Amino acid sequence: xxxxxxxxxxxxxxxxxxxxxxxxxxxxxxxxxxxxxxxxxxxxxxxxxxxxxxxxxxxxxxxxxxxxxxxxxxxxxxxxxxxxxxxxxxxxxxxxxxxxxxxxxxxxxxxxxxxxxxxxxxxxxxxxxxxxxxxxxxx
Numbered sequence: 001x002x003x004x005x006x007x008x009x010x011x012x013x014x015x016x017x018x019x020x021x022x023x024x025x026x027x028x029x030x031x032x033x034x035x036x037x038x039x040x041x042x043x044x045x046x047x048x049x050x051x052x053x054x055x056x057x058x059x060x061x062x063x064x065x066x067x068x069x070x071x072x073x074x075x076x077x078x079x080x081x082x083x084x085x086x087x088x089x090x091x092x093x094x095x096x097x098x099x100x101x102x103x104x105x106x107x108x109x110x111x112x113x114x115x116x117x118x119x120x121x122x123x124x125x126x127x128x129x130x131x132x133x134x135x136x137x138x139x
Contacts, residue, residue, distance in 0.1 A: 007082075008082075008083055008087065009083065009084055010081070010083065015079065015080070018079050019079065019084050019085045021085070022078045022079070022083065022084075022085020022086070022088065022089060023085050025085070025089075026085065026088040026089040026092045027088065027092065029064060030064055030065075030068065030092050033057065033061045033064055034092060034095045034096055037054070037057050037096075038095050038096075038098070040053060040054050041098060041099065042098065061096075068089075
């Protein structure tokens with residue numbers, strides 16, 4: 001039997017559970033709000049209901065990000081080492097690259113997670129994808 005790598009999911013039960021908990025937190029506590037903001041900004045900009053809804057969603061996102069920043073404090077990672085939780089969190093936070101909320105990174109600068117967040121935030125989104133296109137763009 002091949003040994004499992006401990007790179008993203010630690011071997012100890014408690015550490016593994018914490019890494020999985022951070023994956024779930026990224027998806028169920030952070031991403032839900034971030035996706036609402038992205039939907040308003042990217043698909044409904046200019047619509048009357050979106051103009052009314054956006055301030056509340058933005059405030060909720062800022063609140064969640066403030067909690068995340070508070071947890072990180074001076075840590076390099078969400079837990080003792082880089083795990084799947086850090087990977088998922090940076091991926092979720094990348095959705096914010098179109099907003100001023102991307103300024104989160106300046107509050108946690110110097111930490112590896114923050115560096116990953118900053119790097120992901122500066123990568124432009126991919127161009128349009130054509131269904132059925134091959135890797136060279138041809139069908």
